[in-house]
Amino acid sequence: MRNRRLLFVAFILSCLITLFSFAPIELKKINFIVPKGWPQPAYSFTKFPLTEEGFQLGRKLFYDPVLSRDGSVSCASCHNQSTGFTHVDHAHSHGIEGRTGTRNTPALMNLAWNKLYMWDGAVNNIEVQALAPITNPIEMDETLEHVVKKLNSSRIYRHMFDDVFGDSVVTGQHLLLAITQFVVQLNSYNSKYDKHIRKEAGGKFTNEEEHGLQLFRQHCTSCHTEPLFTNNQFENNGLPIDNTIHDIGRMKVTQNPADSLKFKVPTLRNIQYSAPYMHDGRFTRLAQVVNHYTGGIVRSGNLSEKLAKPLVLTEDEKKDLIAFLMTLTDREFLLNLRYSFPKETK
Ligand code: HEC
Ligand code: HEC
Secondary structure, eight states: OOHHHHHHHHHHHHHHHHHHSSOOOOOOOOOOOTTTOOOOOOOOOSOOOHHHHHHHHHHHHHHHHSSTTSSSHHHHHSSBBGSBOOOOSSSSSBOOGGGGGOOOOOOOGGGGOOOSSSOOBBBOOOHHHHHHHHHHHTTTOOOOOHHHHHTTTTTHHHHHHHHHHSSOOOOHHHHHHHHHHHTTTTOOOHHHHHHHHHTTTOOOOOOOHHHHHHHHHHTTTTSOTTTOOOOEEEEEOOEEEEETTTTOBBBHOOOOOTTTTEOOOOOTTTTTOOOBBBBOOOOHHHHHHHHHIIIIOOOOOSSGGOOOOOOOHHHHHHHHHHHHHHHTOOHHHHHGGGGSSSOOOO
């Protein structure tokens, strides 16, 4: 009798377990925050809504060297959180087997507000952007087909993809969508500058910072437009062409000579930590950047008319401008554990 009752309980339990493992799990929806006073993002979240599970899967992939041919390079190898997801100390990015790239790794943040990606805008959809580094022979040197095969041989990944997409067979499309969930949530809007604008505690500017903001609004916002600190355009800011790579920038994509030496206007958020600067990492200090704008501009036919009038700044004004740029540092973003290397999931 006792045995029978035990058997019955065991039977009910196993029924429940089977039921739960087949029922689709309820995904935790994430509301994308548009900070007060900011424009609506360009990326549409309706097609593939953000979920906590999707974000965590994308995060795991971002930090996993399995995406590279020999398992040595992850996205995070070049995009390091503490420096605004850029590659500090390298003018040009370093990929698989120490191969050197041709461009400086850009910082990653507030990407949902961008329409075009890469220094020359070669990628027009964030959902496929990750294909570029995965297949680039000097970055991860892998094929999408082979990455998918490797992921399908992992029980953990099959389980996670099943939770997010309702399909335990990993596909290239699902892989790219998962990475997108992570990168579009790398958002920075809690710097001292933001607190200053929102009149919050911790946002009181010194006289130098306040004066720097005024100078910035006079001379820099036409391209580095608030609040994103980019106008999302391609501009020629008067840098002489580099003498090793001869990178012509936007013209590579459009073939239009009018686009020669135009590059995507980068955000200046977290600029204190994202050195080196410019598409080829030619400057290591902000003082060099400011000296470029005051004395280094090459007046070619393609120079943006926004820089047509020469800029003269005193040494004190230069210091104030840099003091202001430092207020764009967002420690909550740079140290946010949510974006850091994920703990191993069982
Ligand atoms: C070997 C270094 C390296 C690796 C690995 C790498 N990146 Fe990048 N990333 C770069 C460089 C360099 C660029 C700029 C490329 C260009 O302008 O042609 C870039 C550009 C980007 C951009 C565009 C940013 C913008 O504002 O236009 C995104 C997004 C990005 N990477 C995400 C990723 C993801 C996701 C991965 C992993 C799948 C990854 N990267 C792996 C170096 C790297
Ligand atoms: C005509 C548009 C324009 C104006 C005006 C402008 N910039 Fe830029 N800025 C750019 C572009 C384009 C780049 C990237 C150029 C490249 O990499 O070749 C850039 C790059 C930078 C960088 C390096 C960012 C990075 O991540 O590498 C800093 C810092 C910077 N600008 C600061 C300023 C300051 C300060 C001013 C005002 C004195 C200013 N800019 C005015 C267009 C402009």
